[in-house]
Amino acid sequence: MSVIYILLAVSVVVAIFFFAAFVIAVRKGQYDDSYTPSVRMLFEDEVVKKKTKESSKIITKTD
Structure with a gap:
């Protein structure tokens, strides 16, 4: 014990x-995390482009 x-x-x-x-x-x-903020700016455009494509699809579907 x-x-x-x-x-x-x-x-x-x-x-x-x-x-x-x-x-x-x-x-x-x-x-x-000191690495991610410096790389984030490289990938922001791709995220914005994807969002605009998705939003344009939604707009055309509702019209």
Whole structure:
């Protein structure tokens, strides 16, 4: 039975360690996305063209 208490204590310590590492990584900006905003402008025109084609199809169907 004492083994369960030891394993429980070790697992709580490991969980706290990983949580602290995660919080530190978030505070340092490890998960900030600096790539997508610079590439988004390259693909905006395609999204706008698709939307205008879809909206023109809807307009012609309702006429």
